[in-house]
Amino acid sequence: MVGYAFMGRAHSQAWRVAPRFFDLPHDPVMQVLVGRSPERAAQAARRLGWAEVETDWRRVVERDDVDLVDICTPGDTHAEIATAALAAGKHVLVEKPMANTLAEAETMAAAARAAAAQGALSMVGFSYRRVPALALARDLVAEGRIGEVRQVRAQYLQDWLADPDAPLSWRLDKARAGSGALGDIGAHIVDLTHFITGQRVVGVSAMLDTFVAERPVATSTGALRGTGGADRGPVTVDDSAVFLARLSSGAPATFEATRFAWGRKNAIRIEVSGTAGAIAFDFEDMNVLNFFDAADDARTAGFRRVLVTEPDHPYMAAWWPAGHGLGYEHTFVHQVVDLVEAVAAGEQPTPSFDDGLAVQRVLDAVERSAASHSTFTPVDDGGARAATAPTVASLSREGA
Amino acid sequence: MVGYAFMGRAHSQAWRVAPRFFDLPHDPVMQVLVGRSPERAAQAARRLGWAEVETDWRRVVERDDVDLVDICTPGDTHAEIATAALAAGKHVLVEKPMANTLAEAETMAAAARAAAAQGALSMVGFSYRRVPALALARDLVAEGRIGEVRQVRAQYLQDWLADPDAPLSWRLDKARAGSGALGDIGAHIVDLTHFITGQRVVGVSAMLDTFVAERPVATSTGALRGTGGADRGPVTVDDSAVFLARLSSGAPATFEATRFAWGRKNAIRIEVSGTAGAIAFDFEDMNVLNFFDAADDARTAGFRRVLVTEPDHPYMAAWWPAGHGLGYEHTFVHQVVDLVEAVAAGEQPTPSFDDGLAVQRVLDAVERSAASHSTFTPVDDGGARAATAPTVASLSREGA
């Protein structure tokens, strides 16, 4: 595993716990943790349970006893590490966002396709796909329980930047993070829309905003760095991203990703209205899926508050009795399970790098649309979609 | 009162009930009901409690014993009746949408301004402003309890057209209704945004969709009208309207109005995130306002579920003890109270025709934006905004 911050902790927990609750075809060995500082990496390895430490990921990629590389570093390093690992025949799990730029993402996806032909498989860490309630939502949609998808409304609301004195961090630096709310959390709701509906976003009209242009600079000692005006630094990413979208079928969707919604801590909300029903979810109540079945008689129809903790629910047979819910980190455990099973079966895990690339292309279209005053902007399809998908012109019915 | 359908019933109830619970400066007399069919109008008058019936609104407008004309007809008739009534020196209450076209709305607003100088006052029936929880939301925002407005998210979700076999009605005919979800329900969330934030929508990027292009034709006898293919007729309005918006301050907002959201019956949802807190509302729980105060200490901070039934809450001292909630029609009672009090005081009631025109201009911009593939479209400000409002280019980026 490369990196050991927030995501490194979550991934370590997943590798450790997965084999204790699931019958995995392989028994994961948490062998080596990579970090630039040998001291801090060693400390993290002890805490997180890795056997060894390395300071250069290149050496790990070359090792014969490493089968899989788990990349938990900031987005600007993903492309280099992932392509090298794939080229060396390693399976790769890379945290989202897959990359900071579309070009990097395309390189990675191409590398993944080439590596897959050699048996090295890859996956992007859109962990929220593994919330049982959202996996159930996907299943219900796929089974036709809500009919054809008519509309999607998706929000990802946080509030950790609502205070203008919250300090700068690498997540607010475009060079490191690629984008702000858009790539960090907006990427999740785009991917979830792809996942649940089985469709792709094919065009967007977007607005990006940075509400607080400068923030206090926190040094590692907690004091303010620099002198004079240097006690505040610029925020170079978006604080908020809102966009309208068209899905492959032409269905309209609305998206909002923000870190300024006071009182909303990690409110991933997605509601999909279909021709025969609807599903609605909010991560602040993550063990619940709300499901409306239009076939219920009108007297007793209503959104069903499904507590997604039954043995018949995705992933749940491995855990606890009904009513004993899961938490955030379980999504990473499920991710490991799905990854290891796919690898063992020699099948492409999902979401693939192509799936990650699809999200990246949407983010790119959002940025281009926002830069041109919300002009409707088709998502680049890399030429692959042209033959089968509806054209944008025929999607939007309003001009007809 | 002109018209006696859904809105006529609601307005009649309001005129009847208001003086029983509020100390009004005038005692309303429900004198004459206007309807084209004398038999049906007479029947309605008996049921709704009006003393007389007329078949031509022009005769009513001329009567000396009529002080106020309440217009509850479809939108295509509003302009003619309202301007005539105002010209005759009557006070006017007109249901929303104020008009079907922007030109009509501008004519009406000009007539209202002229009439006001002569003492004839006018008001648009955006009744949801009178939901106590939303009036409280406005008050809290005005008092600075959530600080500066950062973002707005507004939805108006219904499902009565989700069934493709739901029949045609005048509301689906552009000639009668002006627009579909946009004008019928989207207008409400635009007006509520204006009301609660004290700002105006100054530009939009929009998508309009008609999901079901043809619907069964229901005749007045319940049988299908016509022969051959004529058992289905075209839907000429939008089923769904989604749009991004900028407010006067540059704050971004998202709007969705749809009649296709299965399981949502009349879900007017509005959440306003500010620099110091947030408010959130859903009409499906209409006696509740959710309020987040960022000044609460983090250990015990959380959205407060305020049951808006206390004597200190807007309109509530006139009603029942705490916890005994109100229903939909009470908004119309409050509307009558506010109207009668303003008329008695000789002050402009709100929302004025200018306020109604402001909404109409937003709807117009939405339609133009949708027709040009979601291009960001400034809301026409009638020349009045140019000097004071931010230009689109300078919108949003704080400090930029």
Added chain:
Amino acid sequence: MVGYAFMGRAHSQAWRVAPRFFDLPHDPVMQVLVGRSPERAAQAARRLGWAEVETDWRRVVERDDVDLVDICTPGDTHAEIATAALAAGKHVLVEKPMANTLAEAETMAAAARAAAAQGALSMVGFSYRRVPALALARDLVAEGRIGEVRQVRAQYLQDWLADPDAPLSWRLDKARAGSGALGDIGAHIVDLTHFITGQRVVGVSAMLDTFVAERPVATSTGALRGTGGADRGPVTVDDSAVFLARLSSGAPATFEATRFAWGRKNAIRIEVSGTAGAIAFDFEDMNVLNFFDAADDARTAGFRRVLVTEPDHPYMAAWWPAGHGLGYEHTFVHQVVDLVEAVAAGEQPTPSFDDGLAVQRVLDAVERSAASHSTFTPVDDGGARAATAPTVASLSREGA
């Protein structure tokens, strides 16, 4: 109508509104309001819409032009007025609690039975039976949608006495009010249990508490009455009543009525678990019934949040489109509708005085149980139940 305070206002609104929305077989005329003070009664009559005023209810009872007497006075006067009115051949609606003592209630019930034989009908004002969601709950239970009733949990929580400085009122005086939380609000949840389950409470084990023994005395001028220590007076009723109960079938139930539950304003909560499903209700969200159908497949089963605003729902066809909810006072409108329809049909309205007596007997058993340290106390059945009901000894244990 006799009395014109809180309940008088609610009843007046009901008489006024009912014929505007429902097709009543008779057209109610609001003829005469009775109050001891002629000035205040006249003022109330003007406000509430009654044609005349009387200061002695006896004169009203004797009038030939009065068909029905609506009694909204405190409980200590109910028996005398109701029996006189029934003896004079008037139909009678009496507010709950039907009486302050069991003896009075028995007298009233006997009078009602005798009068019914002469065509004078009577009803107790347990208005919450007319909440559409609770009427739906009753219907679903009666239709077998939750199977056999297994357990009931009922709470009525308010907080208007939680502040120890809230002043004394007649409701805290045993001589006037009969009891405290028990009779005022506990009576409602007992009646609702009878109504929804179709069963009776046949035995109880109870605790009554008075948390604040003395309260400030508020005089009519707002100043404190008396001298010396007399600025506070004793509370002579219960602040809280909790009791376990057996229903006719042996099913166990729990009840709590309190005015000390901070943050709960009028939380009437009732959940009935059956062998095939469950219903749950909270008046703080009064337009919703939660319904669990155990026949739903486990993957998509969950409490359905039924918005009880559909035309197929009890009383709702007369009102507004789906999603446009009702408020507290609508229950009184529905009560008038049911009463007038029963009277016109010559049928016994429900709840009858016998139904009211049944509640009174439960309250009496609660008081006796509490006075004997929560001893299980059978509800007196007036001799009628002995032959058919299970004895306490045989209650409950299925198959035993």
Added chain:
Amino acid sequence: MVGYAFMGRAHSQAWRVAPRFFDLPHDPVMQVLVGRSPERAAQAARRLGWAEVETDWRRVVERDDVDLVDICTPGDTHAEIATAALAAGKHVLVEKPMANTLAEAETMAAAARAAAAQGALSMVGFSYRRVPALALARDLVAEGRIGEVRQVRAQYLQDWLADPDAPLSWRLDKARAGSGALGDIGAHIVDLTHFITGQRVVGVSAMLDTFVAERPVATSTGALRGTGGADRGPVTVDDSAVFLARLSSGAPATFEATRFAWGRKNAIRIEVSGTAGAIAFDFEDMNVLNFFDAADDARTAGFRRVLVTEPDHPYMAAWWPAGHGLGYEHTFVHQVVDLVEAVAAGEQPTPSFDDGLAVQRVLDAVERSAASHSTFTPVDDGGARAATAPTVASLSREGA
């Protein structure tokens, strides 16, 4: 660890995970798992991560390299194992219910007191005390944020026996399980009441019910065991326990524990109303505590939906960013943390065996009360309470 079923899995996860997220003063080593069947124990040990296997707990208790014994077996074995382990100088963690009989519990508590003097500490596994939201509730009560406790309402609702064809298991056998819903889940809400209020239940009035007297017998092969009538066996424990209670201060409380509440999977609900506010919790939304502060001004007062995921909340600094909630098993992790810290500090962990005994005494009083037709039954205080606590006679105000 002795035992490896449901609780064994949860405890193993806790021992494994705790040192990865918390700075523990000792590093737990998962040394030896005890099970009667060597094969199945070995399989469990591999899955759960224990180094060795034993088939006789006595041998483990004698080992020098064992510091702590974690007892996860059914309740009928707790007393023997725990007292032996304590006598051997081991620290002991025992799952709840502490014992099946009051006599056993008293023996264990005495053994624990004696062992503590020798440095061997003990704890009962009431894991729900470690739900962060409930730990916060306790803290808020202790800090006086809701004032004096006025009333408690507690429910523990499940539905896994609502189906009469759910099979027999050891949990339905009085000899193995001691009692049914009462000891299995009712014990939790009694302990939580003790924990949150800092008071004890001192008397109860109770009803116990067994709704389904016989159930299908499932053999280990899934087929029905026996012939003739032996395909069904008797349920010898309670399905439902409801009781009224007095707390030390005299405050009344209501309790319900049932496995027959369709649609409620693990609904642990507790609401405490105080003189200055209230707290309310439902485990089906386990990351939330609802808190009402009566000091909030009436216009904006309401239950605050506190998402208990902030760094300032109990246990949460060790986990994820705000909004990223925990699940059921985390309570066991926190239990390990608190236990290891107490052991390292040489301090009595809580809940102690005396705390467990206190719960057991309440359960015993419930059974005695139910057996005597809900007679109010004082909780035996082992002679210790007499000098300091109020007598029962003075608690219940109703006879005063």
